[in-house]
Amino acid sequence: MADIYLVGVGGQGIITASRIIGDAAILAGKNVLLSETHGMAQRGGSVVCTARIGEVYSPLIPDGQADVILSLELLEALRAVCKASKKTVVVSSSERIVPLSVSTQKLKYPTLEEVRRDVTEIAGEFVSIEASKLAGEAGVPMSSNIVMVGALAGTGRTNLDRKHFEKAIEMNIARNVRENLAAFSKGFDALSRKNRT
Amino acid sequence: MLLLGNEAIARGALEAGIAVATTYPGTPASEIGDALARVAKDAGIYFEYSTNEIVATEFAVGAAASGVRALVSMKHVGLNVAADALLTFAYTGTRGGFVLVTADDPSCHSSQNEQDNRYYALLGGIPLLEPSSPQECYQMTKEAFALSEKLELPVILRTTTRVSHVRGPVVVGEIVPGPKKKEFVKDPKRFVTVPAVARARHLILLERLREASKLADGSALNRTYKIGTGGRSGIITSSAAFNYVMDAAKMLGMSADVLKLGFSHPLPTHLIAEFLKTHDSVAVVEELEPILETSIRAVAQHEGLKTKILGKADGAFPQAYEFDQAIVASGLVKAFGLRGEIAKTVSVDLQNLPVRPPVLCAGCPHSATYFAVNKATNRKAMFASDIGCYTLGVAPPYSAADLLVCMGSSVGTAGGLAKVNDQPVIAFIGDSTFFHAGIPGLINAVHHGHKFLLMILDNRTTAMTGHQPHPGSDKGPSCCDITSVSIEEVVRGCGVKWLKVVDPYDIKTTTDTVKQALTQNGVSVIIARRECALIVKRDQKGAILKKQYIDQEVCKKCRTCVDKFQCPAISSVDKVQTIDDASCAGCGACAQVCPYKAIKEAR
Numbered sequence: 001m002a003d004i005y006l007v008g009v010g011g012q013g014i015i016t017a018s019r020i021i022g023d024a025a026i027l028a029g030k031n032v033l034l035s036e037t038h039g040m041a042q043r044g045g046s047v048v049c050t051a052r053i054g055e056v057y058s059p060l061i062p063d064g065q066a067d068v069i070l071s072l073e074l075l076e077a078l079r080a081v082c083k084a085s086k087k088t089v090v091v092s093s094s095e096r097i098v099p100l101s102v103s104t105q106k107l108k109y110p111t112l113e114e115v116r117r118d119v120t121e122i123a124g125e126f127v128s129i130e131a132s133k134l135a136g137e138a139g140v141p142m143s144s145n146i147v148m149v150g151a152l153a154g155t156g157r158t159n160l161d162r163k164h165f166e167k168a169i170e171m172n173i174a175r176n177v178r179e180n181l182a183a184f185s186k187g188f189d190a191l192s193r194k195n196r197t
Numbered sequence: 198m199l200l201l202g203n204e205a206i207a208r209g210a211l212e213a214g215i216a217v218a219t220t221y222p223g224t225p226a227s228e229i230g231d232a233l234a235r236v237a238k239d240a241g242i243y244f245e246y247s248t249n250e251i252v253a254t255e256f257a258v259g260a261a262a263s264g265v266r267a268l269v270s271m272k273h274v275g276l277n278v279a280a281d282a283l284l285t286f287a288y289t290g291t292r293g294g295f296v297l298v299t300a301d302d303p304s305c306h307s308s309q310n311e312q313d314n315r316y317y318a319l320l321g322g323i324p325l326l327e328p329s330s331p332q333e334c335y336q337m338t339k340e341a342f343a344l345s346e347k348l349e350l351p352v353i354l355r356t357t358t359r360v361s362h363v364r365g366p367v368v369v370g371e372i373v374p375g376p377k378k379k380e381f382v383k384d385p386k387r388f389v390t391v392p393a394v395a396r397a398r399h400l401i402l403l404e405r406l407r408e409a410s411k412l413a414d415g416s417a418l419n420r421t422y423k424i425g426t427g428g429r430s431g432i433i434t435s436s437a438a439f440n441y442v443m444d445a446a447k448m449l450g451m452s453a454d455v456l457k458l459g460f461s462h463p464l465p466t467h468l469i470a471e472f473l474k475t476h477d478s479v480a481v482v483e484e485l486e487p488i489l490e491t492s493i494r495a496v497a498q499h500e501g502l503k504t505k506i507l508g509k510a511d512g513a514f515p516q517a518y519e520f521d522q523a524i525v526a527s528g529l530v531k532a533f534g535l536r537g538e539i540a541k542t543v544s545v546d547l548q549n550l551p552v553r554p555p556v557l558c559a560g561c562p563h564s565a566t567y568f569a570v571n572k573a574t575n576r577k578a579m580f581a582s583d584i585g586c587y588t589l590g591v592a593p594p595y596s597a598a599d600l601l602v603c604m605g606s607s608v609g610t611a612g613g614l615a616k617v618n619d620q621p622v623i624a625f626i627g628d629s630t631f632f633h634a635g636i637p638g639l640i641n642a643v644h645h646g647h648k649f650l651l652m653i654l655d656n657r658t659t660a661m662t663g664h665q666p667h668p669g670s671d672k673g674p675s676c677c678d679i680t681s682v683s684i685e686e687v688v689r690g691c692g693v694k695w696l697k698v699v700d701p702y703d704i705k706t707t708t709d710t711v712k713q714a715l716t717q718n719g720v721s722v723i724i725a726r727r728e729c730a731l732i733v734k735r736d737q738k739g740a741i742l743k744k745q746y747i748d749q750e751v752c753k754k755c756r757t758c759v760d761k762f763q764c765p766a767i768s769s770v771d772k773v774q775t776i777d778d779a780s781c782a783g784c785g786a787c788a789q790v791c792p793y794k795a796i797k798e799a800r
Contacts, residue, residue: 009553010555018364019199019364022199022364023199026199026366031365031366032199032365032366033363033364033365034199034363034364034365035359035362035363035364036201036362036363036364037306037362038224038225038227038228038307038362038663043555043556043557043558043586043589043661044553044555044556044558044765045553045554045555045556046553046554056444057329057330057439057440057441057443057444058359058437058440058441058443058444058521058522059359059363059364059365060359060441060521060522062444062448062521062522062523063523075550075551075553076553078547078550079547079550079553081547082547098768098770099551099552099553100556100759100763100765100768101551101552101553102551102768102769102770103759103767103768103769103770103774104593104594104759104760104763104769105551107549107550107551107552108549108551109551109770110550
């Protein structure tokens with residue numbers, strides 16, 4: 001049983017990330033339910049997908065119940081914190097997509113340290129990784145989402161094997177499969193290294 | 198395989214051997230049509246994105262009345278448009294299986310209301326199936342076709358956002374192609390609904406519904422689940438609410454019997470009476486309107502049963518917005534007087550977190566249009582808006598929407614606004630929406646001499662729902678040969694004398710043209726034509742466009758580019774305005790907006 005709450009900004013590839021998680025679960029022989037945000041997903045708004053692996057009926061994750069919150073954007077990690085509790089690990093990309101409200105309503109975009117402080121008040125753990133830099137190093141700068149799937153696998157909280165994720169990436173990514181697998185690997189290592197230290 | 202609920206419906210329809218599928222795109226139904234568009238050619242079926250939902254329905258009626266199977270899908274409000282055809286088609290009945298999918302949107306995730314379309318089943322006397330999962334979407338679509346042919350009635354398959362947009366494992370079967378052609382056998386005493394025919398057919402419809410009720414009583418789609426040890430507490434539920442009931446009951450550790458209704462109209466009255474007789478109290482858990490609850494109370498009254506029935510009437514469950522596990526758990530605690538503790542959620546103060554609503558994209562031509570209109574009118578105008586991406590212009594800085602009710606309403610409401618207000622009135626409508634429902638309004642305006650400016654925001658696609666083609670598109674899906682219909686010719690054909698076409702990226706010309714239009718008597722039309730920036734980006738057609746940057750030495754920090762114009766690529770942090778090179782679409786609108794010419798083409 002693993003509840004994964006994925007958040008980000010429309011256009012970041014969050015639905016693809018959720019499908020990879022879904023296929024990995026199916027490859028591992030587990031039941032899985034995903035919920036997707038469609039319609040306005042490409043219009044730059046906050047986007048939520050969920051993946052629940054195990055015997056559940058609804059794909060919605062009750063507040064405080066997420067095992068992992070996977071955020072493709074720093075501010076969105078904080079916005080998702082209602083789904084966290086002490087059992088939750090929050091993994092966020094350090095990428096900042098400044099919403100228009102920061103410019104127009106003169107609101108403040110929080111710093112990494114502020115996000116860490118506020119998230120860890122509720123969640124068990126907060127880890128940030130430079131997903132976009134790692135994706136660039138892998139040769140696919142647009143594949144931060146794949147780096148983040150790697151990071152999710154690296155948390156060890158999904159009970160799915162690495163090979164299932166890798167196969168699922170091959171099933172869902174049409175171009176630059178090798179580079180995307182490298183992106184996955186970089187995300188995986190970033191998290192599993194953190195787990196060791 | 199893992200399928201989205203909507204994809205599972207498409208798969209079920211293919212396995213049922215449909216000959217014809219039609220739709221008008223709308224969230225959360227769009228992926229049904231999109232999935233069928235992709236495979237239609239290979240599957241040998243006919244698919245079309247119709248001009249609107251009633252045309253889609255009528256087309257399917259023509260095919261199904263002839264004897265082939267037809268699927269028509271739409272979002273909930275689309276059925277308001279299609280209802281005129283559907284409700285009388287229930288009178289004539291069908292020969293080939295006819296299934297209409299309505300995808301409802303509790304909580305209005307992407308909609309202008311959260312109407313409960315189960316009422317259409319009651320209103321029209323139409324059998325109703327309600328799946329809860331992708332597997333059931335697949336299975337019930339197949340069963341809906343069989344049921345439709347058995348009863349010779351149209352069948353409604355009703356989903357919600359949390360059914361249509363759930364992806365889960367689906368075990369599928371073989372695709373067995375059905376007949377693609379059938380000769381329509383003439384039978385005017387059945388199919389031509391003049392009053393004498395309609396009166397006779399209504400009785401036949403009512404007889405069929407009695408038969409349908411018996412089928413519902415014996416249907417495997419209506420089944421009982423035991424939670425814990427079962428017992429004297431019962432729950433009757435359907436659709437997505439069933440999922441929350443099962444999860445919530447587990448969270449609460451309660452015991453109950455659950456009657457899940459998959460075939461919910463006509464009501465399986467005997468099944469429900471038996472369930473009521475064998476339980477002391479029964480909670481009815483359904484999203485939105487208390488439709489099951491009211492009918493179940495009527496069954497209890499009819500049968501003289503004293504079973505306690507709990508639901509919305511007692512305030513245990515809300516009548517607005519979608520449910521989730523917590524809402525259902527709290528409702529069950531109230532309904533059954535459980536002492537279970539619902540885990541308290543941590544409350545975090547996110548009040549000051551910068552909000553991130555959906556916005557017009559970088560390079561969106563609508564942004565440039567709205568900027569130009571605000572400049573031309575000095576914001577002294579009334580804006581009748583319509584349904585599409587451009588509705589997002591309601592937000593500041595444009596505030597370019599004052600009245601909106603439904604598809605096509607911009608044109609009709611503009612006439613009324615203009616008649617009783619002294620300010621200039623501008624109606625905004627998208628290209629797809631204009632074809633869908635804008636044309637009768639325009640004809641009315643010409644005919645009666647209403648004075649307003651209609652701006653047709655033509656981005657060459659149905660953008661909000663995923664870039665489906667419309668009658669003005671040059672290219673259809675791979676399955677269809679299409680002929681592009683010219684918006685200009687339609688507008689002129691409606692009798693409009695003053696028509697101009699502008700490129701919204703040219704802000705000065707657009708501004709001047711709007712000013713000119715507002716001096717006209719009667720209805721004037723401007724077509725603001727520029728392809729959707731997302732399509733340009735996707736197809737890499739942006740080579741001709743030039744990325745922009747802000748020359749900080751020239752920039753006077755006047756904030757015009759963020760306060761009067763809006764582009765997600767432009768941000769203002771610590772009083773410095775910058776353009777994010779990766780997001781910039783290179784439209785160059787911002788360079789025309791800047792009063793100090795500080796925005797320049799990047800080399």
